[in-house]
Amino acid sequence: MGRHKLQRNPEQHRRLRRQQGCHLSESDPFALEEDPDDFAIIFGPIHSLTGKTIYSSFVVYSNDIVKDLLPYESRILYGFLSINSENSAESRLGMLESAERFLPDDPEGEYFYVWKVARSNPNDEGYCLLVPEPTMKRITYDELKIGFRAYSMSKPLWVRLTKRY
Secondary structure (H helix, E strand, O other): OOEEEEEOOOOOOEEEEEEOOEEEEEOOOEOOOOOOOOEEEEEEEOHHHHOOEEEEEEEEEEEEEEOOOOOOOEEEEEEEEEEEOOOOOOOOOEOOOOOOOOOOOOOOHHHEEEEEEEOOOOOOOOOEEEOOOOOOOOOOOOOEEEEEEEEEOOOOHHHHHHOOO
């Protein structure tokens, strides 16, 4: 049993690439037990509200090892849950207002998101992503990781293209 905190942070995550305004990073792999008290918390700033990006998201991936698909051991990175800055608070699938329960009186609380990832949600909490039960032999959800993505406005590709003509 344990609690995991995952945040987009250069000290905790590896930078995968930075190309034409797209920023990608990922968390280290982690496992969630069946215990309802075992969960991961994903939190950070909603960069699109600060003007730093036009879109940001995180995706929960399985990180399962597959030994029988190829001659070599490989991993299946299957993205099965996604939350982004475009979805409204009413949809309950966005980043907006997800940190309100932790920062109720903070005027800057609206600029942050907090989501829980767990195998069960017995209290029917809001902003909680449930890891599904395995339905395929190769995808077990035993090991997970979080991928983060953001698009910045610094040099949009379409602006550079239109300046040529």
